[in-house]
Amino acid sequence: MGPAEPVAQSRTRLVLLAGFGGLLALMAVGGFDAIQVLRQIQSRNVQIRQVFLTRNRALEHIRSSLYLSGTVVRDYLLDPELAGAADELGRLRTLRSEMASAMDAYGRSLTAGEAEPVQALQAGLTAYWDGLEPALRWSPQQRRRQGYAFVQRVLLPRRAAVLDLADRIAALNEKELNGGDERLEEMFGRFRRRLLVMLAATLSMGLVLAAVAASHILRLERQSAARYQLVMRAQNELKELSARLVKAQEEERRAISRELHDEVGQSLSALLMELGNLAAVVPRNLEPLQRHLESIRKLAESSVQVARNMSLLLRPSMLDDFGLVPALEWQARESSKRTGMAVSVEADEVSDNLPDDHNTCVYRVVQEALHNCARHAQAHSVRIRVRQTSRHILLSIQDDGRGFDARRVRGLGLVGMEERVQHLGGSFQVKSEPGRGTVLEVELPVPKELAAERAPEVQNA
């Protein structure tokens, strides 16, 4: 603790910030990357399928055109009286150019393994058409004579050869598709691994962070618990100290009060007596001496009075000699005499041998309360009530003064009263509102055995 604390605090803050920031960044990057890869895979997939379909369509086209052209040529050769022979030839030409453009389209996107069979197909096609070409220029007689044989020997085998080529290419295309799928699969695999790594990194970082944060929090908790205990101990020590001080002060007051009353007062009284004895033996006619004796007597008398008053104000002897109630009654009279307030004491069943601490506590609380009534309350009358039950002493001090906001205002006087009461395990309450007077209520527990223990006795100094 002390000056090192802010440094440690800023360091842990930095660590936590970096930890959480890093974790969040990692998660964001991972997520972004995953989306990117997924998009790639998807477009790749679409592309592969598109290529396959386009090529397949081209091949189908070639194949169907091939069949169609075969049929057209056969019809042309085997049926010399064909009405629209010229039309047939036109159709053939169209078919050829269509096939060529389909072939062109196919040839545009080729992988290395495909080039050779595609070229072979192209060559086959060219050969096919070139083989047909002479027969198309035949006269009807030629066609009738050699038509059938041409169809059997040239057309069908060539067509079969070209179809074979087309089949091979179709197989290749299929293979290409499968290969694409495999590559996709591979990409997926890579993606999965990456995701796993990412996840592992995020998780472990999160774990580390959680551990750091948890240990930090635990440390903080331990520290605050230790500090709380420290504060509590200090507070208790302070309370104990203040109680001891109060007790010591009380003892001091008691001792001085006794000393004043019994020693100073008695000595002065004895002095007065001796003065009287002296005056009796000094002849009446020694005027100056008698005058001096008289003034000494006056002085001693007023000194006795001072000693008596001081003694009572410090701690009235009634408290120790007769118990609480006579002391309270004296105080009420005294306060009344000094301030003009009507102070009444109503005591009910209060035993005269309460523990000394209780007597002192109640007496001092009443003293302080009367002090407040005189100083702050502008009260006309104060009512002090003391009652003893089997377990408690109940005290209330009620004035009809101007009151105050008891929830807000607290001075040393009230705090001191409360401390005295709490030290004996009692409760202390102030009930007051501006304009409504004030009631102090005290409840002190009395140990039963203590209440019956001591007998009242007038003590001597």
Add this chain to the structure above:
Amino acid sequence: MPETATRPIRILLADDHTVMRNGLRLLLERQPNLEVVGEASDGRETVRLAESVAPDVVVLDIAMPNLNGIEAARQITASRPEAAIVILSMHSDESYVIRALKAGARAYLLKDSAEGDLIAAIHAISEGKSFFSPAISRILVEDYMRQLEQKHVEDTYELLTAREREILQLLAEGKTNKEVAAVLNLSVYTVETHRTHILQKLNLHNVPELILYAVRKGIIT
């Protein structure tokens, strides 16, 4: 009923303060018809001496070791009721006065006024009367007057009849019912009835309280 001039009043002095005791002895022995027959410095010794030397008057301090003066007064009153007790104390509070009266003391003096008052007090109590230091009377009267004033209550003394007031004074001076009956020429029974009424009207419970009341009212001093 003054004692015969030939027989001096026998006095027992009880105080733990030697200087005080010596001063008192000096003061008393200057008087022609007073005789100090014993001195005690604690409560028990006082009670013992009160038995053995049979004093007419015991001058008792309150704060004494072993047994305080009030307890000693109680025991002496019980064992030798004929001994009149005057309390001589530093304490001026009424709680001491009332307790001393209840314990059987007839007079209460402050030590600082002993020199002037003790002789008079001894004579008064040996005649069966009460006596209080003027300082004490003054304190009691003032307190009482202030209480009446502050509480705005009716003075209960006004409730008493003239006869009752007469009887109150005699009782407070220390006379017994029989003596009062003799003085007023009434029957003891009538006096007793009056006494009961007086205590009721004044809300008092016993003679010591009645004496204290009388002092407060300034009826006796």
